[in-house]
Amino acid sequence: MNIQIFGTKKCNDTKKAERFFKERGIKYQFIDMKEKGMSKGEFRSVAEVNGGIENMVNWSGKDKDTLALIKYIADEDKLEKILENPSVLRTPVVRNGRQSTLGYQPEVWKEWK
Template identity: 65%
Template sequence: MNIQIFGTKKCFDTKKAIRYFKERGIKTQFIDLKEKGLSKGELTSIKQAIGGLDNLIDTNAKDKDTLALLQYIVPENKEEKLLENQHILKTPIVRNGKKATIGYAPDTWKTWE
């Protein structure tokens, strides 16, 4: 199993996800979205695993201007805008190969073990 956890150090659910895998002795790679964001390939892979780009967007994010812009932007440009503004992604994004989850999802992670 190759677990990657994308999130921020301040995110409570990201901390819970890291702890979940650590308690089970599963090695993870933590990627802080504030320091190093998702690549275009990673975003595409996650988007396919979770059923679309809209599922990745945190509608409660503080950046209301970017959220409003994403509602009206043409779908072709939405992915590019998300890559530029990764602070509006829901976290944690947990990836295991082609599988991915958003948020704290231990029920799904159990099926990966």
């Protein structure tokens, strides 16, 4: 397994995801989205697996201005705006090769090999 956890240090679900893998002795790589973020390619592959860009956005987030803008701009522009403002994404984004999840989903992670 090659686990990557994209999230923020303050996010409780990200902390729970780290604890999930740590307790099972599974090595993972943590990427702080406020420092590094995701590349366009990573973002597109995760969006494809999880039902598109719209599903990756945390619509109940705090940054209402950015969320309102994202809602009404073209898809390619959405991608750019989201990558500029990773705080609007649902976290954690957990990747294992081509598989990925949004949010805390231990039931899915248990099935990964």
